[in-house]
Amino acid sequence: MPQNKIHFTLARQWELLKQLPARGEGRSSAELTDTLVSAGFKVSKRQIERDLWELEERFPIDCNMDVRPYLWRWAEDASFDLPGLSLAEALSLRLIEETLTPVLPQSIMSVMQARFSRAREYLDNSPQLRLSRWVDKVQTIHPNLPMQVPDVDPTVLETVQAALIGDKQLVVEYFSLKSDEYREMTLNPLGFVQRGSISYLVATVDGYGDVRLFAIHRMRKATALSLSAQRPEGFNLETYIREGALEFGNGQTIQIELKVEGPLSRVLAETPLSADQELKPNGGDYYLTATVIDSWQLDWWLLSQIDHIEVVAPVALRQSIAERLQKGVSKHR
Structure with a gap:
């Protein structure tokens, strides 16, 4: 096989692996084909299907054949860290895990669990034992009163993030502390902010111009729409936060x-x-x-x-x- 064709195949399959979701139902070969074409690859759906079956033999990816079209995703607890971890990387991941676990919902942390597990395994078996034990000598303490992290529905979180990234409107059932009940509303997502242990969606309610904060854990249901989100003119997330x-x-x-x-x-x-x-x-x-x-x-x-x-x-x-x-x-x- 010519050298340039080998490079093209590796680049295409590498990009394909990166586009496989780690959670949720998965993506079809047609969706993956569209994504790679948008990224500049000249590839057919048939070629993507061949790639997927070939990669499935070498990587921990799953194909749900109970639905049509088939849906592809990474297997549970699989990691896309193809290169090996260095000691410095493993130590950094362990410290990140220790820092974020008390403040992030489990549904967010679960995305990183495979990487954290690899880091722990690496450090537990590291021949450089003295340096790897450094992580036991460093702790991160949060200055505020420790409170339990609220539960976040992982499906809701994934839907909210997808709508935000895709600039799509979002319908949610949101619990109002003021009225003490769930209310359905259509939101225009503008940003995602982590404040301590609480995750917030920055958004406007459709039909209104004021930018508000919506706690993710108060969302019971979320559905992304095909309509484009309406962004207030001149809105900037960094400025919004800086202004208090x-x-x-x-x-x-x-x-x-x-x-x-x-x-x-x-x-x-x-x-x-x-x-x-x-x-x-x-x-x-x-x-x-x-x-x-x-x-x-x-x-x-x-x-x-x-x-x-x-x-x-x-x-x-x-x-x-x-x-x-x-x-x-x-x-x-």
């Missing part, structure tokens, strides 16, 4: 003035609240000014540090904190 959307505020900034006790002032000197923070001695304590986003997250932080700070300004924020403290005191008498 994930802090649950309105994006407006305020200048806060605080009296801060010594121990907390040292923490804030090391990790400022903002780039323009100023911290000046004030008797035995410190006086702090900073421009921050006015949000629930700011309120939560102030209340969590209330033993060590006094809110001086804005006056409305000081009054709000005082009222919430009074309500708390009345509940604990």
Whole structure:
């Protein structure tokens, strides 16, 4: 076989393997053919079918022959890491697993389980035992109160991600905390954000222009439509986040003035609240000014540090904190 034809076959089959889903029902040979043609390969459906049967003999891929057309996918717990892992890669994967497991839903983590398993197996059998044990000497600790990760329906998650990537509208049954019931709505997906242990879809409700956050674990059912998602003019996910959307505020900034006790002032000197923070001695304590986003997250932080700070300004924020403290005191008498 000519050398260039061998290279073409390898490139085509490599791309074909990459296009096989690891979860879900699988993809038909016709769908895979369309994908490879879109990627620039001149290939027929018949050739793709021959490739699939040939690859099935060498790789852990499954063909569901109970349906028509046949559907192809990677087998459960199969990994597409064709090259061998290096020690550095295995160590990195182990640390990633330790870091993400407490904060990501199992349905998201399951996509990586095969790779994590390979990393663990590699390290358990590594001849470079001393270096491989390094992972036992490093831990990642999350500073917030540890809470259980909410369950996410893997089928819902996959549908949401597919609609987002394909810029398609999405119909979901979404649980509203306000009305305490599920409501069906059509969404225009704009982005996917992980905030701590909660996964959010950034989207607009069809017919409305305001961008909102929808917790994935509150979706009971999701169906992708063939209609293109409507994107607000000028929307940028990075800007949306930078303006404080994930802090649950309105994006407006305020200048806060605080009296801060010594121990907390040292923490804030090391990790400022903002780039323009100023911290000046004030008797035995410190006086702090900073421009921050006015949000629930700011309120939560102030209340969590209330033993060590006094809110001086804005006056409305000081009054709000005082009222919430009074309500708390009345509940604990």
